[in-house]
């Protein structure tokens with residue numbers, strides 16, 4: 001008896017001893033206030049200096065300085081850590097918060113999204129299943145219904161807030177597989193129709209989905225770099241005559257390379273006639289649907305089976321938020337839904353989808369708040385104006401660059417990506433443009449990336465960040481003109 005209680009006392013002492021140290025994980029109000037202030041000072045300085053900050057930094061150690069901040073038993077001070085973040089992360093590589101970043105499909109990062117993430121992390125609501133967080137799940141589904149309505153999908157369509165377009169494409173591909181009842185023995189007979197301008201995440205999704213043996217039918221482009229619908233039709237007809245299974249057509253609502261929009265509506269007719277799953281990858285271009293003047297380009301998007309969207313592109317959110325919309329709820333569930341003994345307490349409600357039932361994720365970041373907060377705080381009007389501004393800026397660039405002698409452009413931008421190159425009177429044009437982009441990147445005030453189309457080296461301007469305005473395009477034009485001049489005058 002005495003022995004037991006002594007044992008109990010010593011156990012309680014041990015617990016208390018550990019508790020005292022473990023309590024450091026739950027700092028009191030004054031500690032939190034100090035950290036909040038330090039973070040706020042840091043981010044305020046970051047945002048206030050964005051106008052003068054580079055869009056691209058090339059540090060000699062390529063970020064290796066952060067390796068001095070390795071994990072150990074001892075605690076560190078926040079100001080010291082913030083110094084590390086500033087020098088080795090924020091001021092190194094591409095600066096996706098900068099309006100000067102016009103490479104790839106650039107970032108952005110709306111401020112209220114950071115606050116939404118803060119809220120989500122503090123309450124740590126579990127947004128994967130309805131039962132533990134009914135309001136959180138309803139919020140995410142409400143956002144998806146808004147996107148569905150925007151795309152003209154029926155009310156019973158469903159979807160998921162994903163981490164990005166790649167996972168959205170994956171969800172669409174596995175859902176198509178279930179919807180068409182495809183079995184492993186058929187994989188090698190599947191045909192996927194796409195253009196060589198399709199985003200590589202589609203091929204990646206196919207491989208992850210086990211469909212790596214499927215045949216990719218690259219449909220030729222017309223002279224505007226759009227998928228040629230006649231070619232698509234004849235490719236399908238040919239495959240139907242052989243022992244193949246026409247499976248998915250992937251169209252791009254804004255290609256990553258050039259922002260080109262495939263003929264969405266005409267392809268819809270082909271897909272419907274041939275009973276093929278029609279996926280539109282609108283990761284880049286989808287939210288331009290908010291602009292009524294683009295109604296014609298989006299015609300037929302309501303006829304598709306699945307759509308990939310990326311709020312972290314044209315809704316200007318910080319990275320980590322994509323979306324997928326799918327009409328065939330049954331197939332979406334068939335591809336993803338599981339249950340388990342330890343989930344037996346869950347209570348389902350008919351009208352709300354559990355995000356975990358329609359995605360590879362179970363526990364996940366509560367992405368709804370980072371999306372909902374800016375949309376509600378700002379309303380849609382500034383989003384529409386910013387999107388319209390981006391379209392106009394890309395067209396402004398397209399027009400102005402042609403006024404500089406020697407510069408040639410690709411097709412007129414469908415959305416907010418333009419491509420251009422300098423064609424010198426003599427010598428290798430590709431080599432010249434490679435040097436030109438290197439010079440622009442070395443300057444660092446703006447950042448552009450390049451691509452190759454049919455063996456021709458092109459420089460891309462992608463106007464996507466909400467902080468990119470007229471002054472950035474003027475600066476860009478000035479830098480291009482001056483760097484091209486310098487290259488022309490140099491001997492090598």
Ligand SMILES: *Cc1c(COP(=O)(O)O)cnc(C)c1O
Pocket residue numbers: 105163164165166167199201252254255256281282283284310322
């Ligand atoms: C960006 C992009 C993707 C991939 O999306 P992530 O969010 O980077 O995973 C897919 N398709 C297109 C057309 C894109 O522009």
